[in-house]
Amino acid sequence: MSASRHPALLSADPELASFVAAEEVLQAQTLRLIPSENYVSAAVLEASGTVLQNKYSEGYPGRRYYEGQQNIDRVEALAIERAKGLFGVDHANVQPYSGSPANLAVYLAFAKPGDTVMGMALPMGGHLTHGWGVSATGSWFRGVQYGVRADTGLIDYDAVRDLALAERPKLIFCGGTALPRTIDFAAFAEIAREAGSILVADVAHIAGLIAGGAHPSPADHVDVVSTTTHKTLRGPRGAMLMCREEHAKAIDKAVFPGLQGGPHNQTTAGIAVALHEAAQPSFTAYAHQVVANAKALAAALLQKGFDLVSGGTDNHLILIDLTGKDVPGKIAAKALDRAGIVVNYNTVPFDPRKPFDPSGIRIGTPSLTSRGLSTEHMPLVADWISRAVDAAAKGDEQALAAIRAEVTDLMAAFPAPGLPLS
Template identity: 85%
Template sequence: MTLPHPALSAADPELAALVGAEEQLQAETLRLIPSENYVSAAVLEASGTVLQNKYSEGYAGRRYYEGQQVIDQVERLAVARAKALFGVEHANVQPYSGSPANLAVYLAFAEPGDTVMGMALPMGGHLTHGWGVSATGKWFRGVQYGVRQDTGLIDFDEVRELALKERPKIIFCGGTALPRTIDFPAFAEIARECGAVLVADVAHIAGLIAGGAHPSPVPHADVISTTTHKTLRGPRGAMLMSREEHAKALDKAVFPGLQGGPHNQTTAAIAVALHEASQPSFRAYAQSVVANARALAEALLDRGFDLVSGGTDNHLILMDLTPKEVPGKVAAKALDRAGIVVNYNTVPYDPRKPFDPSGIRIGTPSLTSRGLGTEHMAAVADWIDRGVTAAGKEDEEALATIRSEVAELMSAHPAPGLAG
């Protein structure tokens, strides 16, 4: 299916055709990438408003451009909704994305060359948590913790030992491939003991926290960094939240430290998403995301898949395909041809290279947004199982059969924002 875009079609039919093709792809495929989701029609509309036309350097009431009478209200609304939804004292909704938000944290609390600590990228962390190829690993001295090889879980005795030895200025908790509940109190205790600022990067689980499906870091972390898409179902943007004592340092780091004018149309879409996330229906959504992930994990285990940490507590499942004798990249590309969208991913202690790893990463935010429930997860697991088997055998006919089955189920469950 494609939605009408009359002005775009008239002005640039080539680009309009590409947008239509992407709409059809998103409508017909089973999207299992845990960092992706469907935004509502309201969020889409807010993202494309005339707020795009305004420059607004500074903060509400303290701008460097005139004509901010409406923009100030939009930003104040987004900030108020963020504070209410997450129960924080301060919120900044201006960061352009998650990585710039994390860079602002470094600018606020560290100097170049200082020691910072985060989860190693191959273990499930994020590039901006001090990993070497990132600017955060080049400008700061990054030390990394990981997970136990036997359990796939964080060993907090090892984290504490490393923190006390290295004395980092900042400790990041959270990541991009963590299928288990983040123990914010344990990290907070370690941060206090070594005198570090604790930053909870909840980009992946912000929607689960807002919906009560994951514990909140608010009582424990000094700063919370998050994107506004993923499980929160907002636009591609970010927020920084904190205790009031850190408000000035964070605001100064975002602007003028890293950015010029905020993207006002994104701020508006964030406000809409935060409003949606405050509704009882969103709480039910967040609970369903986790229920679906757990049901899918159990169905995969029943089919002989090796799941890192043995399962999941949240929206995300990390699978090691070594026992299936199919590399992650081969499996991911075959599943894509079968209409099942995943990403290949390293697993802890992976002997293979990052661009050709052993695992795939999947999640349930998107399929839950389409109304799929636990009763559908056995079928999803079966498609994955058949797809991985077909990848190993290079059986394109089997992949085509799966794709038609996937498309049939997707047609019965229209996606938010695409159902026109």
């Protein structure tokens, strides 16, 4: 346990310190395959825990409502310039608290309640904030959804175009949370142009791959880019909105004062560090390794008889349909967790099961890549997953315990960045 690494916390609140220490151990010893999770560097952790926490900074650099911003302005300006340089955009706003508020700011900037908006349906791999009914975006706006083909699991761009031209949405979102294939931003841009729509690329999952050159960039094709700053980008839990200069004023006004008060300056500092790290050659190698690992893992899972949505992956994410294994996704995910393999249960396209008890699991390779695992390890990871799913079907807890011991041994040989455990 490493609560001693947080002496002030240990002294002030031993109970909470013990929870933090337990989480450090859990993250160190388990194989984390949730595609939206990663490990931040020690530098990002340090920046996120600085005295910048103490400062209130409503407004933007040079235009604040509080005094004493000399250093805060420099921090935020640095993060902005790094975001613009890394992603090749005209304007960047680094203040959104997280991805959902960032997307909501896009609605506030360009649409009015009741306007039609278009995004990928949640069960098909989209995100709640792309106009899905249970989200505020689906309540305040008229959401219409596109999906994927039943036979291929791929986006049918002709069908997307037909829907866009029929509905003429104010906004079109491309991107999602369970898309294992490359997004054709140019195709979406042509559709949005024909429909007279504002095009938004939600690249929260793939921002790090874009930064590292392992996925095409939307910068030259879309009006707005929305992203979180964690996931593949390996930053703190925050978000950014990037756009063409013509939309800069509308985006900034929507974030503040439209939706938020003062930014979280300590998070802005962590974002700045992560963007600096993402501009290094080592990050490019990491981004390409994430994709190589995912492709190798997908191939190994196919050899084990797993059914992968769209037949594989082009990025960091693999969506597995367990219908053929006769094990529901939720049961499989919980069994894998007991085996030391952390995934999330997930709906698959055209899933006949309910969202809270779906047919699939969603996995990804960012975290294991950050630990230094490579393609040579992916057959072993696939074997663990296969054995754990079989054990889940049989209720074999002894088999799950054996896998967990193997996982713990391998994780000890590949320490995670930023974790204070040896």
